[in-house]
Amino acid sequence: MEDKGINPWVSTEYSQPEYVRMIENIHALNENLIVRVExxxxxxxxxxxxxxxxxxIKKNRVTAIIGPSGCGKSTLLRAFNRMNDLIPNVRIEGRILIDGEDICKKDTDLVALRRKVGMVFQKPNPFPMSIYENVAFGLKIAGEKDRARLDQLVEKSLRQAALWDEAGDILDRSALTLSGGQQQRLCLARALVIEPEIILMDEPASALDPISTAKLEALIYSLKKDYTIVIVTHNMQQAARVADYTAFLLLGELVEYDETRKIFTNPTDKRTEDYITGRFG
Amino acid sequence: MKGWDKFFALASGLCVLIIFAFLFWIIFIIARNGAGTISWEFFTAAPVEGMTEGGIFPAIYGTVFLVLVMTVFLMPFGVMAGIYLAEYAPQNSRLTQAIRLAVNNLAGVPSIVFGLFGVGFFIQYAGRGLDRTLGLETVFSQPCLLWAAATLAILNLPVVIKTSEEAIKAVPLEHREAAFALGATKLKMIVRVVLPQAFSGILTGAILSVSRGAGEVAPILFTGAAYYLPYIPKLPTDQFMELGYHIFVLSTQSPDVDKTQPLLYGTILVLLLLTLALNTFAIGLRVRMRRKYGR
Incomplete structure (x- = not known):
């Protein structure tokens, strides 16, 4: 911590807190920390x-948030793209920095934030429109009208979400005719099309069968070279399979946060051990 | 007790039967007496010989014109109010509850009161003001189609506000969240996700109010409907003939009751079929919407 101290000889143009912020941001960049919750x-x-x-949270890694129901894991996830704003009477303290910028401020541009931090929900929630319109939605609301570019980006996202082979020929069909697993991958494609940096996944496989779940997990693994993924799950095997880092939440508190391997083989906290060995939860 | 059970089942069933019997009796009488009158001439000609001969074209035309202008007034205000109540108003706040109560009470106001309100507000106040401002002789400050349509629109506002609000509220939260998560503003979310899904519901409200508007007489009685017009209205500032009012006129003001009666039944049949068709269309739409969105 010493090297973060204030050197009055460096500059007088910055106030003390600003200076500390800059130094911290440089540290974060060095360690590839894209999200910092403080x-x-x-x-x-x-x-x-x-x-x-x-x-x-580290860039280009998969971070899992686990914990029993009601521990606040979804709430934490939804704080990253300010979806909690939709709920009345929510109050926050502290801050969350994404790319060094505090996103908890009153004047934060929510549109820009949510285009940077995409989200896939617990239940597949495609719009009752065609497959094509679902994927193109994020582009169209941003004003993209060029048909060729839309076509190209829709195809790219569907390929990224491993849905092109199944849906490439039926783009005009209603998204609701797809199976649950396909719908969830469509929602992923819909989130990917606006090229976010971070993708939040709120128990994305909880409504899916084992085969669809396996497909989705393989997909998550392949996506991390381009995206940072934060996934909430109540399924510990899933966290162990897909995540590089795992955070364990209990009653709104962060009990332990470490490399997934460490959490599952040699947890520091007794409560983590109790949870992952199935003693409660 | 078993005897009572049976009796109650029988009695309630009988009540339904009686209601249906009345309905079919009405329809039967009207159809039997009116069917003979229906002809091409009846639809296309104007009343002649003191309304004892000829057709009802001006009344059909006036009704359609009236209802169209009413829709133009009604839908923007009604749907916007529905959007406000469903999306923007602070839910469960005192003010919102007061607004909802006011809308419900508006629905309970007798239609003749709306008619008189139309005379007082639209013709004598708004109309006179308009004429004075524009420097016109009596154009807006007299009963005319414009004000009759505006009065009907107010009468039907509660229906449209409520159906719009309900249709908008029925759009699932997941779809709103998905839109927000993709960076949609509230306005874009409403325009691109909510309104397309609520469209059939809103349309249902529109059609119901059109079918009601076509049949209401009291609100237009003083605000623009004419007893008889020798010409077809061209401007919204003209007076007009209307089916419902025409029925009233035929049944009470005719110089020759026997000669008028077939015309009367024919007119009633046309009005009945018109509203029936509109209602059926609205129900069909609602069924289609339920099937499409699974509710």
């Missing part, structure tokens, strides 16, 4: 849902 708390009314969370 003393983040969230309250539903007066009830705390997240208590002073501190964690950093």
């Amino acid at each position: 003393d983040f708390s969230l309250f539903y009314g007066d009830k705390p849902a997240l208590k002073r969370i501190n964690l950093s």
Whole structure:
């Protein structure tokens, strides 16, 4: 921590906190930390849902958030793209930095944030439109009108989401005619088309059968070279299979956060061990 | 107790039967007496000989014209109010509840009151103001189709507001979330995700109010409907003939009751078929919407 101290001889143009921020940002860049959560708390009314969370997420890695239901893992995930704003009476403290920028501020550009931080939900939620229109949605609301470019990007995203072989010929068909697994991959393609940096996945396989789940997990693995993925799951095997890092949340507190291997083989905290060995949860 | 059970089942069934009997009796009488009158001439000609002969074309034309202008007034206001209540109003706040209560009460106001309100507000206040501002002799400050349509629109506002609000609220939260997560603003979310899904519901409300508007007489009685017109109205500032009012006129003001009666039944039959067709269309739409979106 010493090297983060203030050197009054370097510059007088920056105030002390700004200077500390800059140094911290440089450190974060060096370590490829794309998301930094600092003393983040969230309250539903007066009830705390997240208590002073501190964690950093590495770029181009898969980070899993595990924990029993109601521990706040989805709430934490939805804090990264400010989806909690849709719920009335939510209050937050602390901050979340993405690419060094605090996203918890009042004047944060939510449109820009959500285009940078995409999301796949628990239940497949394609719009009742054609497959093509679903994928093109994110581009069209951003004003893209060039048909050739739309076609090209839609195909690219569907390929990335491993859905092109199945859906390439039926783009005009309603998305609701697809199977659950296909719908979830369509939702992934829909999120990918606007080229976010981070993809949040909120228990994306909880409504899927084992084969579709395996496909989705393979997909997550292949996507991490281009994207940073944060996945919430209640399925510990899934976390162990796909994630590089795992965070364990309990009653709104971050109990332990480490490399997945470490968490599952040699956890530091007794509560983590109890959870992953199935003693509760 | 078993005897009572049986009795109650029988009694309630009988009530339904009686209601249906009345309905079919009405339809039967009208159809039997009116069917003979229906002809090409009846649809295309104007009433002649003190309305004892000829057709009802001006009344059909006036009704359609009236209902079209009413829709132009009604839908933008009604749908926007529905959007406000469903999307923007703070849910469960006192003010929102007061607005909802007001909308419900508006639906309970007798239609003749709307008619008188139309005279007072539209013709004497808005119309006179318009004439004075534009420097016109009596154009807007008299009963005419424009104000009759506006009065009907107010009468039908509660229907459209409620059906729009319900149709908008029925769009699942997951779809809204998905749109927001893709960087949609609230406006884009509403325009691109909510309204397309709510469209059939909103249209259902529109058709129901059109079918109701076509049959209401009291609100247009003083605001623009004419007893008899020797010409077809061209401008919204003209007076007009209307089917419902024409029925009233034929049944009470005719110089020769026996000669008018077939015309009367024919007119009733046309009005009945028109509203029936509109209602059936609305129900069909709603069924289609339920099937499409699974609700």
